[in-house]
Amino acid sequence: MSECPYTVLTDLRQFTRFGREFGAEEVVIWTSPGEEKLAYVHDESLGGLGLYLDEVQGLENGSEVDMVYTGQLLRGCVRHIEPHAEGGYVVGFECHEISGSAAKRDDPGT
Secondary structure, three states: OOOOOOOOOOOOOOOOOEEOOOOOOEEEEEEEOOEEEEEEEEEEEOOEEEEEEOOOOOOOOOOEEEEEEOOEEEEEEEEEEEEOOOOOEEEEEEEEEOOHHHHHHHOOOO
16 A cells, blocks of 8 residues: 555645755656656755656656655655746655665665
């Protein structure tokens, strides 16, 4: 069963967003094992990340991905997908850290 309870966009934001300059911070995400995508951080909060993506094939509200950001293995759940004015998309993820043996088992790089 999915750990992501949200499949529609509802504004349950509880944390302030901190914007990032485009290209300043990278994230690697996996929508499925062996299919990694490079993304850039749009904004960050205590509960998640907004990422710039060139394409969103395979992603929709409620989709889960694994990602590596600042040395942490995270599981992210898509909360919203918005077209970006300059091309591509900004995708909002609710995130939580994967730790311990679960991280080794779920790590897409192993």
